[in-house]
Amino acid sequence: MDFGTLKAHPLYQPVLLGAMALLASASLAWAANATRDAIHEAENRDLRDSLTQVLPEGFANNDLLADNALIDVGAATPLQVYRARQDGATRGAVFKVAGKGYGGEIILLMAIDRAGRILGVRVLKHTETPGLGDKIETAKSGWIERFAGKALETAHWAVQKDGGDFDQFAGATITPRAVVKTVKDGLETFARHQAAILGEAAETPIALKVEGAK
Amino acid sequence: MSTPFRTLVKDGLWNNNVVFAQMLALCPSMAVTTSGTNGLGMGLATTAVLVVSNVLVALIRGVVSQEVRIPVFIVLIASLVTIVDMALNAWLHDLYKVLGLFIALIVVNCAILGRAEAFASKNGVWPSLVDGLAMGIGFTFALTVIGLIRECLGSGTLFAQASQLLGANFAFLEIRLHDHGGALLMILPPGAFAVLGFLLAGKRLLDARLEARRKTAAAIDTAPVEA
Numbered sequence: 001m002d003f004g005t006l007k008a009h010p011l012y013q014p015v016l017l018g019a020m021a022l023l024a025s026a027s028l029a030w031a032a033n034a035t036r037d038a039i040h041e042a043e044n045r046d047l048r049d050s051l052t053q054v055l056p057e058g059f060a061n062n063d064l065l066a067d068n069a070l071i072d073v074g075a076a077t078p079l080q081v082y083r084a085r086q087d088g089a090t091r092g093a094v095f096k097v098a099g100k101g102y103g104g105e106i107i108l109l110m111a112i113d114r115a116g117r118i119l120g121v122r123v124l125k126h127t128e129t130p131g132l133g134d135k136i137e138t139a140k141s142g143w144i145e146r147f148a149g150k151a152l153e154t155a156h157w158a159v160q161k162d163g164g165d166f167d168q169f170a171g172a173t174i175t176p177r178a179v180v181k182t183v184k185d186g187l188e189t190f191a192r193h194q195a196a197i198l199g200e201a202a203e204t205p206i207a208l209k210v211e212g213a214k
Numbered sequence: 215m216s217t218p219f220r221t222l223v224k225d226g227l228w229n230n231n232v233v234f235a236q237m238l239a240l241c242p243s244m245a246v247t248t249s250g251t252n253g254l255g256m257g258l259a260t261t262a263v264l265v266v267s268n269v270l271v272a273l274i275r276g277v278v279s280q281e282v283r284i285p286v287f288i289v290l291i292a293s294l295v296t297i298v299d300m301a302l303n304a305w306l307h308d309l310y311k312v313l314g315l316f317i318a319l320i321v322v323n324c325a326i327l328g329r330a331e332a333f334a335s336k337n338g339v340w341p342s343l344v345d346g347l348a349m350g351i352g353f354t355f356a357l358t359v360i361g362l363i364r365e366c367l368g369s370g371t372l373f374a375q376a377s378q379l380l381g382a383n384f385a386f387l388e389i390r391l392h393d394h395g396g397a398l399l400m401i402l403p404p405g406a407f408a409v410l411g412f413l414l415a416g417k418r419l420l421d422a423r424l425e426a427r428r429k430t431a432a433a434i435d436t437a438p439v440e441a
Contacts, residue, residue: 013282020286024293031297038304046307129248132401139378171398 051082051094053138054111054120060084060091071196073189081197084111092119093197097189099182102174103127106136110147110186114198117154121147121183133175143169143176147183152191157184217337219344226348232325233356233410234417239325243357244406246316250373253361256316257354261347263298263320264329267291268346271334278335287330295321312379325353356413363409366391368400 070078082094092113104127111119135141158164302310334342377385
């Protein structure tokens with residue numbers, strides 16, 4: 001039987017499709033396996049870079065990535081907190097906050113000191129309009145740096161258009177408005193759960209609580 | 215059936231340019247071209263996928279039957295793009311952070327399936343490779359031009375952040391034309407439609423002029439010589 005008649009056989013098509021799907025899945029599985037560690041490492045490196053960026057130089061000397069905890073703040077998902085310590089003394093905390101921007105979710109990383117003052121804010125992930133809303137990235141403009149040093153009670157937490165302290169950029173009001181609101185939410189979360197976030201409360205960590213809840 | 219490589223290259227770059235002549239892949243062409251750098255990055259990533267997919271499709275074209283060729287090509291292209299996405303994320307992480315958003319979009323770029331269907335499934339490996347490369351470079355050229363025009367009119371820069379995409383050595387490409395901001399409309403979607411429209415009209419005008427000139431030249435050549 002030559003290839004032409006084989007190809008004309010009614011079973012040829014499903015077998016061909018199946019073989020292709022199998023080949024594709026196999027190569028995807030292999031590629032996912034081969035890249036998993038490298039991707040994990042790259043993401044950790046990114047996170048570590050962002051952690052050092054939101055903190056002033058010399059603020060902490062511990063490994064923040066290892067010094068983390070999950071805190072129940074009443075939201076759907078617990079808050080992942082990284083604590084900044086200098087020689088063992090807790091000086092502040094870093095955590096992620098998410099808000100809704102113009103193009104989708106904006107994820108910010110913010111660092112707050114013990115007194116509730118912002119040490120720094122950086123955007124981790126966003127899908128805002130390139131060329132407009134993406135000015136919240138430090139690579140595009142220094143806008144996000146003006147949050148440093150602000151606390152809940154020392155600023156009007158709104159964009160200038162809404163009578164607040166923070167300027168919007170030309171053509172994009174929704175994005176800065178979302179970022180300002182998200183940062184404010186983060187500060188409020190911190191104010192409500194300060195002891196737990198800084199790791200100084202009698203509260204037990206979530207992992208233990210779940211076990212004990214039975 | 216075989217086409218000389220010269221024709222393949224000319225087709226890809228100009229005569230049958232993906233954006234300007236075939237008018238395919240207009241979604242990425244308009245969505246990501248807010249700056250020259252974005253256009254260039256998307257073009258290069260697409261070129262890489264296009265070349266590999268063309269070569270693979272040409273290799274398996276004998277085995278694939280007419281009836282199921284489209285699903286087979288789609289599975290192939292989607293797997294390819296996913297692998298490229300993961301590999302960039304793992305080993306060229308900085309580039310991935312610039313291009314990340316665009317890479318998944320390459321799957322739905324109809325230019326790639328279009329070339330697989332129209333060319334690679336009917337031609338050998340070498341012509342398919344040349345075709346993929348020429349079409350990819352033509353696409354990159356189109357995207358970069360649209361991006362540069364929109365960037366120049368909309369934000370007053372050229373190739374902003376090129377060093378993030380190409381490395382610090384290419385920082386010289388970044389030019390700041392003026393500091394007055396610019397026409398915001400050009401950065402927004404309507405700007406993409408406007409620029410593309412003018413470019414398409416311009417190309418047709420140019421082609422019509424060239425055609426007219428060729429005709430007069432031919433007429434003069436064949437005209438009887440008067441004494």
